[in-house]
Amino acid sequence: MNPETTDATPSLPTGTDDQPIPANRLRSKDLVGIAELSVEEISLILDTAVAMKEIASRPIKKVPALRGKTVVNLFFEASTRTRTSFEIAEKRLSADTLNIAAGTSSVVKGETLADTVHNIEAMSPDLLVVRHSSSGACHFLSRICRAGVINAGDGMHEHPTQALLDAFTIRERKQRLAGLKVAICGDLLHSRVLRSNVLLLTKMGADVWLCGPPTLVPTGFARSGVHITSSVDEAVEGADAVMMLRIQLERMLGGYFPSLREYFNVFGMTPERVRRAKPDVLIMHPGPMNRGVEIASEVADGPYSVILDQVANGVAVRMAVLYLLSGGAEHEAVA
């Protein structure tokens, strides 16, 4: 447990009626991005996730915190890992869950996003977990929905629960975020994981280094308080954590770099390059990985890889977000 934030750690409902009301809660009904969260709110989510993680180690991995709540997972873009992670999180909190994928929805019949969501809202869900290919889609929905909206990835904009689980993973190993050097390498331009991580890590005082080919660096990004380099060695030098971002084949076809082979030669994370980092460096990847493109297998599977920890922690962090946004603690107290 992080000593700096112990005070903010809320109690979790265990099914009894005499739960204390947590000192802190989230200000908004939605989690649309890290940009909207304060440092205190980020700490609250991470602290709550610590308690949530314990539930996964129980023989009965279920608490009644979201009993009677309906959560709709509305995925307008393909996702396996994030959707599965949310679904497990919802089930461990006893929510009633429903998955809607774009392919099976009315969107293919020409219905607008607003109409699709109004139809779902008519059935009184409490939370909508939304993934959409358009940046800002969750902001748009949060304005027109009564239900809380959780952003599970919007276009190239944000993927806040991914950044939260990344931060949780780092904090679990390093006991802090402030002052750590975190290098993030790969396709910076198209990555929503990057934007959420930059916002979160800079808010929490980490020293963030971004590395990628200049064709894949967003315009003006240095203003976000990060270092940008095209030298992997410089980015990785003395790093406490190295996060790799997926390189999609489409980017090569889009002319951002000449070939996957050349990409790996110049930017791929190899054991030699990792040696420049701190000896206890954490190797991270939001998945899905392209072995031999952005990351060598020896690194992905190496002793410092926490890639599977990230997946496990994703469930705990999403439980924390669902719990805090469902007004769980307040609701339980009233009941």
Added chain:
Amino acid sequence: MKRLLKGGHLVDPLQGIDAVRDVLLDGDRVAAVGLDLPVGKDVEVIAVPSGCILCPGFVDMHVHLREPGQEHKETIATGTAAAAAGGFTGVACMPNTQPVNDSASVTRAILERAALEGAVRVYPIGAVSKGMKGESLAEIAELRAAGCVAVSDDGNPVPTALLMRRALEYAGMFNMPVIDHCEDPSLKGEGVAHDGYIAAMLGLRGIPATAESIMVERDIALAEMTGSAVHIAHLSTRQALRAVWAAKARGVRVTCEVAPHHFVLTDERLTGPISYDTNLKMNPPLRERADVDGILQGFTAGTIDAIATDHAPHQADEKHVEFDRAPFGIIGLETAVSLTLDRLVHTGVITLRRMVQLMSVNPCRILNVPGGTLRPERPADITIIALSAKVTVDLSKSRSRSRNSPFGGWTLKGGVVATIVGGKTVYVNEEIPGAAAFGAAVARA
């Protein structure tokens, strides 16, 4: 029927007047301008309320009236009614209708409808190329004969230097300007917002400033080569402005217009209070602070020739979608004068005299249409404004058929009092005390 506008302050740069003058109208023409004009028989005297400024009628040289083909967004009747309410006595309408205004029959249909239902004068702009496809020249001579005042492929930049060269050469024969939406398509890509820090953080694909300036430079080079006139539509970047400034200095026939949203708003607005507001999505996009500062300097330096709205109506449903799926464009006819007074005149960026040049004298000169002055014998097209009027933008009262504006609820200093076209009052702002002196608005037709 004669009407005497008595005791108003007249700003008429072409006559060198910026003082109290009476203006006598005889039918659809100006009969006399002077101090204490005698009141003859059968003259209706209109005592101009104090604080009102008479200007030669404003002309918006970049408007989308949507008719024919997209009457659910706007019609010639609603668009010109909005123009009248915005103080414009004339509008030039872009050819991106359905069908495209690339033939004399479409031009005639627009003009016939405008004659029947138009509240203000309508000046059609014909297409540069057939179907605005950027392949071969439209029948520009016939468009000209039917009444087109300029040619443009509107939202489609003229794609090749060769076609632009030919358009300039050919339209130059009639002294018609070629109006170009300057944007390199390969640099624009699928962009939806200004390529800068804001778009980067919001995850919106960027349209770089260079996409505009690179094609402005091309068009300037071709105007220089052909000796013809090119007009840069809705200039939005400091780089393009520098190019225009340098070209003018060496005598190239280039003019440019700026839309109010490009001197009032920056891309930072996309972050809130309404983040990803589709009423902030237009092309060219809202640029960064340095561009707005550059444009303000361009007004001061005189590099900018005209203020034009790029009035682009879209229905609420069409804008009530994800940002990247929304159509580009906002309406602007009814807010342009107040935004210009509030943000340019009251702040001291430009004088009132310069505002009249930007909104009346220069648009008329660039398009070679009557107006721009209230000299005797000229059309009695008059825009009456009040500098100190407090105007709150109420979109629910808009005359336009669409409501896609980011300025709803804004309170601005300065506004339109009345609009007179061909001697007839076509708009009276009843919220301004004394405005009723200009009589009830009547249908021009």
